[in-house]
Amino acid sequence: MCSEGVQMQKKLDENVKGRTDKPKVDPNIDGGWAWMVVLSSFLVHLLVMGSQMALGILNMEWLEEFNQSRGLTAWVSSLSMGITLIVGPFIGLFINTCGCRKTAMIGGFLTSLGWVLSAFATNVHFLFFTFGVTAGIGSGMVYLPAVVMVGQYFQKRRALAQGLSTTGTGFGTFLITVLLKYLCAEYGWRNAMIIQGAVTLNLCVCGALMRPLESRGQSHVETKSDHQDKKEMSLLDANAVKPNTVLHGEEDGEFKMDNRASWSKEDTSNDIAITDISRHGILKSLTRMTVSMRSGFWAWYSSYFGAASLFTNKVFVAFVFWALLAYCSFVIPFIHLPEIVELYGMSEQNNIFPLTSIIAIVHIFGKIILGFLGDLSCVSAWNVFIASNFTLGICILILPLMQVYAALAVVCALIGFSSGYFSLMPVVTEDLVGIKQLANAYGIIICANGISALLGPPFAGWIFDITQKYDYSFYVCGLLYMLGIICLLLEPCLQPKEKNHEKPVENLEV
Numbered sequence: 001m002c003s004e005g006v007q008m009q010k011k012l013d014e015n016v017k018g019r020t021d022k023p024k025v026d027p028n029i030d031g032g033w034a035w036m037v038v039l040s041s042f043l044v045h046l047l048v049m050g051s052q053m054a055l056g057i058l059n060m061e062w063l064e065e066f067n068q069s070r071g072l073t074a075w076v077s078s079l080s081m082g083i084t085l086i087v088g089p090f091i092g093l094f095i096n097t098c099g100c101r102k103t104a105m106i107g108g109f110l111t112s113l114g115w116v117l118s119a120f121a122t123n124v125h126f127l128f129f130t131f132g133v134t135a136g137i138g139s140g141m142v143y144l145p146a147v148v149m150v151g152q153y154f155q156k157r158r159a160l161a162q163g164l165s166t167t168g169t170g171f172g173t174f175l176i177t178v179l180l181k182y183l184c185a186e187y188g189w190r191n192a193m194i195i196q197g198a199v200t201l202n203l204c205v206c207g208a209l210m211r212p213l214e215s216r217g218q219s220h221v222e223t224k225s226d227h228q229d230k231k232e233m234s235l236l237d238a239n240a241v242k243p244n245t246v247l248h249g250e251e252d253g254e255f256k257m258d259n260r261a262s263w264s265k266e267d268t269s270n271d272i273a274i275t276d277i278s279r280h281g282i283l284k285s286l287t288r289m290t291v292s293m294r295s296g297f298w299a300w301y302s303s304y305f306g307a308a309s310l311f312t313n314k315v316f317v318a319f320v321f322w323a324l325l326a327y328c329s330f331v332i333p334f335i336h337l338p339e340i341v342e343l344y345g346m347s348e349q350n351n352i353f354p355l356t357s358i359i360a361i362v363h364i365f366g367k368i369i370l371g372f373l374g375d376l377s378c379v380s381a382w383n384v385f386i387a388s389n390f391t392l393g394i395c396i397l398i399l400p401l402m403q404v405y406a407a408l409a410v411v412c413a414l415i416g417f418s419s420g421y422f423s424l425m426p427v428v429t430e431d432l433v434g435i436k437q438l439a440n441a442y443g444i445i446i447c448a449n450g451i452s453a454l455l456g457p458p459f460a461g462w463i464f465d466i467t468q469k470y471d472y473s474f475y476v477c478g479l480l481y482m483l484g485i486i487c488l489l490l491e492p493c494l495q496p497k498e499k500n501h502e503k504p505v506e507n508l509e510v
Contacts, residue, residue, distance in 0.1 A: 033211060034153035034161070040209035041165035044104075044146035047200055048111070048139045050172015052081050057180040061189035068124050076124060078454055079132030080139070085450025087140040088443030095439045100145035101210045107141025108203025114138055115197030119190040142203050144446065147426050148439045149210045158430070159381055163371025163423035170364040310441055314494035316432050318487040323448035325484035326389070328459065328477055340400075340408070340470060349405045358409055359416035366420025374424050381427050382491070389485050391418040397478035400471040 055077040062073050094103040114135025121127045146165070154161040176196075183192035310316055341350040370388055374381035395415045402408045426442055433441040463473045 029213070030154055030156050036209055037149050037153045037211075038161050038165050040206040041146040041150050042168040043206045044142050044203060045166055045168030046172035046175070047168075047203055047206075048084070048143050048172075049169040050174075050176045051196070051200070052077070052084065052139075053169065053173040054177040054180055055080070057177060057184060058189060058193070061184055062124065062127065065189070066124050073124055076127045076132055079128060080136045082450045082454030083133060083136030084139040084143060085446040085453060087137055088144055088446040088450070089440070090443075091140050091144045092440040092443035094141065095145060095148065099212055100149050100439075101207055101212060104142045104145040104207030104210055105204045106207075107138045107143075107145075108201065108205075108207050110138025111135050111142060111203055112138075112197045112201040115193050115200055119193040119197070142207065144439065144443055145207070145210060147442060149213075151426050151430050151438050152213050152435060157375050159371040159374030159424055159427045160368070161371075162426050163367040163369075163420070166367050166423050167364045170360050170367075173360055310433060310437060310444065313432065315491050316441065318490055318494060319429070319432065320444060320448050321487045322389075322484035323445050324452055325480045325487075327449040327452035328455065328480070337412075343470075344403050344405075346405045346408070353409075355408060355412045358412045359419075362413045362416030363419055366417035367423040368420075369417075370420040371423040374427055381424055381431065385421050385424045385428050386485065386488050388418040388421040388424075389481075389488065392421070393478055393481040393485055396474055396481060400474045 059073060059077055062068075062076065063070065066073065091103065091107075094106075098106075114131055114133075117130040117134065118127055121130060147162070150161050150165050151158060179199075180192060180196065183195055187195070337355050341347055341355065366388075370384055373379050374384050392415060395411050395418065399408070399411050399415075402411050425445065426438070429442050429445055430438050463476060464470055
C-alpha cells in the first residue's frame with residue numbers, strides 16, 4: 001500500500017509539474033476578444049483605406065481652389081496612399097519597441113492632425129506636407145498594426161478573419177465618398193476636412209481595442225525573474241509598513257501598538273521609505289523601457305540586415321518582386337475605365353450602374369469567399385492566392401478587347417472578385433516567415449505595394465501620352481503582372497528541400 005501511495009504521489013507531482021510547464025493557449029485565439037480585434041481592423045480599413053479611395057472628391061475641390069495642373073494636384077492623393085504603404089518597414093520598428101496598440105493610437109492622432117491642418121492649406125505644396133506626409137505616415141502607423149493584430153489573434157480562421165476585416169475598404173469607399181460629397185456641398189471642402197479629421201480621430205479608439213496578446217505557444221508560467229520582482233516588491237512593502245508601527249513592552253511579553261508615537265517620531269523615515277519606493281519604481285520602469293526598445297530595435301535590425309534576415313528567404317524575395325509589379329495593375333482600371341466608357345459610347349449605361357461600383361461591390365464578396373477558401377484544410381492558401389492573381393492578370397490583359405457593356409461588366413466583376421486576394425496576403429506572408437516576423441515582413445510587402453502604387457499611375461499616363469491609346473497601358477501593366485506571377489510560381493524551386501511545402505512550426509502551436 002505504501003509503495004502504491006508513493007507511486008500515485010509521484011504521478012500526481014508529475015502531472016502538476018506538467019500542467020505548470022505546459023504552455024497555455026490564450027482563450028481569445030480564434031474567439032472572444034479576437035472578434036473585437038477584427039472589428040477594430042475593419043474600422044481602420046474603413047477610415048484609412050476608404051478615405052484613400054474617396055480622395056477623388058477632394059481632388060476636384062483642390063483643382064478648382066488652387067488652379068494648378070492635374071498632374072501636380074494628383075500628387076497629393078498619390079503621396080498619401082504611397083507613404084501609407086511605403087513607411088511599412090519603419091512602422092515595424094515602432095511595433096517591435098512600442099507594441100501595436102500604442103503605435104496605432106499615435107498613428108490615429110497623426111492622421112486626424114493631417115486632415116485638420118490640411119483645411120488651412122494655402123497652396124498644393126502645403127497639402128504635400130500636411131496631407132501627403134503627415135496623414136500618410138499616421139495612416140501607415142494604424143494600418144500595419146491592424147493587419148498584424150488579426151494575424152496574432154487567429155490561427156484556424158486567419159484568412160476569413162483577414163477577409164472580413166479588409167472589407168472595410170469597400171464599405172469605406174462608399175460611405176466616405178457620400179459623406180465627403182455632402183460635407184463639401186454643405187460646408188465647403190475646408191470644413192469638410194475638419195469634420196473628417198474629427199471622425200478620423202476614432203482611429204485612436206480602434207488602436208485602444210488592439211489589446212496585446214500573449215505570443216502563441218508562449219508559456220504563462222511565472223519566470224524566475226518575475227518571481228524575483230515580486231519578492232523585491234513584497235520586501236519594499238514590508239519596509240514601508242515598519243515605520244508606521246512601533247512595538248512596546250517586549251520585555252514583559254506584551255506587544256502594544258503605539259500608532260501616535262510612530263506618526264509623531266518617524267514621519268521622516270516614512271517619507272524616506274516612500275521616496276525610495278517611488279525612485280525604485282521609476283528606475284525599474286525606465287530600465288524595462290530601455291531593454292524593450294533595445295531588444296525591439298535589434299529584432300527589427302536583424303530582420304533586415306542580420307544573419308537571419310528576411311531576405312535570406314528566397315521565396316519571400318520572390319514575393320517582394322511580385323508586390324513591386326502587381327499593385328499598379330490593380331489601380332489601372334479605376335483610372336482608364338471612364339475613358340473606355342466614353343470612347344465606346346456607354347456613358348448612359350455606366351451612369352445607371354458604374355463599372356467601378358461593380359468592381360468595388362464584388363471585391364467585398366471576393367475577400368470573404370477567398371478568405372473562407374484559404375482556411376479550408378483541403379485547400380492551400382498559397383494556391384488560392386496564385387489562382388486569383390492569375391485571373392486578375394488575364395482580366396487586365398483582355399479588358400481593352402471588350403467593347404460591349406455586358407462584356408465589360410463581366411470582366412470588371414472578375415477583377416473585383418479576384419482582387420479579393422488582398423485578404424490572403426497576410427496569411428501567405430505569415431506562412432512564409434512565421435508570426436514573429438509578420439510585422440517586419442508585411443511592412444516590406446506593403447512598402448513594395450506603395451512604390452508600385454506611387455509610380456504605376458504616372459507610368460500608365462506616360463504610356464497613354466505617347467501612344468494616345470489606353471490599350472497599351474493595360475497590355476504593359478498586364479504583362480508586368482504576369483511576370484510577377486511567374487516569380488510566385490518559382491516557389492517550389494526556391495524552397496529548401498527539407499522545408500518544402502512545410503509551414504513554420506510556430507503556426508502549428510495552437
